[in-house]
Amino acid sequence: MENELRIVDAVSVPVLAAGGITDVRGVRAARALGAEGFYIGSRFIVTKENRTAENAKVKIISSTVEDMVLVAPQQRSIRNAKMDELAKRFADGDHDTFAKTRKMGGTRTAMLEGKLEDGEISINTGIDLIQDQPSVAELVQRLMQDYQ
Structure with missing residues (x-):
């Protein structure tokens, strides 16, 4: 937390919180650290x-951080056989796993085509808190309820 405060104190531009x-x-915590805006990806x-x-979407809602593996630097996926293999390769020092996920179709196969066992479901560590499927308007209202 101390590092985040240092960033806000060290710059004269607005700081965005992410992750x-x-x-x-999470919005409240980021604001308390001095963030003036937020980058929110996985929740949307x-x-x-x-x-x-x-x-x-159902798989994301029903999964937890325990169901995730690190398949490349700063790239996580919900587990399946293919992602478990990439995670093992990455852990063993293969640093070309990001390119390998792209050759497999990246997120398109699982996330857009719905072939959950054949591709990557890219998600972040906030997965435990994703428990429903609101509309975008509902979600924004929830996130910003302190500022309305």
């Missing part, structure tokens, strides 16, 4: 308007 913000508590995957395959 693991999935609910109003599981909204009614997002074109992610419905079965992938």
Whole structure:
């Protein structure tokens, strides 16, 4: 937490918070550290308007951080046989795993086509807090409830 405060104190531009913000508590924490804006990615995957395959959204909602593997630097996926293999290769020192996920179709196969066992479901560590599928408007209202 101390490092985040140093960044805000060291610059004269607005600071955006990113990573693991999935609910109003994350927004509050980021604001308390001095962030003036938020980059929220994974939480918007599981909204009614997002074109992610419905079965992938259900998989995200039903999964936890324990169901995730690190398949490349700063790239996580929900486990399946292919992602477990890439995670093992990455852990063993193969640093070309990011390119390998792209050759397999990247996130398109699982997340857009719904072939959950054949591709990557890219998600971040805030997965435990993603428990429903609101509309984008509902989600934004929840996230910003302190600022309305």
